[in-house]
Amino acid sequence: MTTTDIRLTEWTSCGGCAAKWGAAPLSALVRELAATGDASLLVGLAPFDDAAVYRLSDDAALVSTTDFFPPLVDDPADFGAIAAANACSDVFAMGGRVVLALNISAFPERMPPEAVAAILSAAAAVVAEAGGVVAGGHTIRSEEPIFGLAVQGLVHPDRVWTKAGARAGDVLVLSKPIGTGILLAGGAEADKASAITRMRQLNRGAAEALAALGDGLEPHAVTDVTGFGLFGHAWEMAERSGAALCLDAGALPLYKGALEAAEAGVRTGGDARNRSHLEGRVESSASAALEALAYDPQTSGGLLAAVAPEAVENLAPAGFVAVGRVEEGVPSVRFG
Structure with missing residues (x-):
């Protein structure tokens, strides 16, 4: 079997961001998590945003996020590229630049190695285009394929964008x-x-x-x-x-x-x-x-x-x- 023979959407029941938990149960779960008292955590769970932001120094903060999901397209390279673009997006939404990513992978053992390679290769190319590098990751067995990345970026602590701040007239x-x-x-x-x-x-x-x-x-x-x-x-x-x-x-x-x-x-x-x-x-x-x-x-x-x-x-x-x-x-x- 080659990558052109594979239809990834036949391997999953729900793909892409449609596989996310609903906002209501997710919000309820997050409210139960303990808030941190670390003053260096500029953006975290309370209130949560597109990514976490942690101050490293007066002029640098770490932007940290993760996104992964089952396939929503059939072609492995398309899946890897879309998953990577989606995972990097949260860093950009916070005003940051991408520097590092780690693969988060779960694949059926019967999936052809060339399909997995196509996913990983396409994702790495998109991360490179984003300005970062894929430095490793973790892979487990799963009945359904799942792929995404944990992405780290950098931003100036005084130039973090959030969902708050929209003004009348904007x-x-x-x-x-x-x-x-x-x-x-x-x-x-x-x-x-x-x-x-x-x-x-x-x-x-x-x-x-x-x-x-x-x-x-x-x-x-x-x-x-x-x-x-x-x-x-x-x-x-x-x-x-x-x-x-x-x-x-x-x-x-x-x-x-x-x-x-x-x-x-x-x-x-x-x-x-x-x-x-x-x-x-x-x-x-x-x-x-x-x-x-x-x-x-x-x-x-x-x-x-x-x-x-x-x-x-x-x-x-x-x-x-x-x-x-x-x-x-x-x-x-x-x-x-």
Whole structure:
């Protein structure tokens, strides 16, 4: 058997970030964990963010994160590349640069070695593109293939981005289209291939564009859009910022074919979990299909940032699209 003979999605019941635990049980679990009294932990569990940040010195802090999941695509190289881009994304969402990664692997013993090699090789190439190096990892046996990475980065302690800080009057910008879950679950093959190409791409360029805005135009809040969907991650920003996030349904960038798949009723397993967690937190006047895309779990999604209006034009070359605004009010997500 060669890598071209393997269809990884046939080896798993649920793939990509749709395999994440729901936000509600995960939040309840995290609340039970003991908080640390270490003053050097700048970002940790209370409140949690996209990655942990630990101060090393006056001008350096460690950004630490991990992401792993079962396959959501068939090709081993695509799987490895997407998993690596997704794992590195949290470092970029915190304003950091990637320096080191460790593989987290679980594979069936019957999986051909060349398929495993393709996954690991593609992941290492993406980490190198991110500016880091894969220095090792750990592999166990598993009935279903699972792969991801623990990624370490560096950031200046005074330049850490978080989900908090969005201000009334800010514009919300998004760097990648949405719809990966629905599209991969039931879209046309040509549309899937186009989306996979974009999912393999890092958020490094988007993060560098935000960092290049300069003094006075720094992003006020940043997160990446992954398993909890656009609505879920927008809600986290709204809650942390104490503001209302208003998303323009007509402005959302969508992967080609995603809307048609959503209109045909295609949904993923994460849809119901995301809807349940966000009940009473989202106000929508948009179509059912557009709502579904905003609830849809994303894998290797883009950066969502709240920025001053005058910063928007400078972000367009990096792929950012204005998708809404921040308003005063009770934390909520408004969609229409």
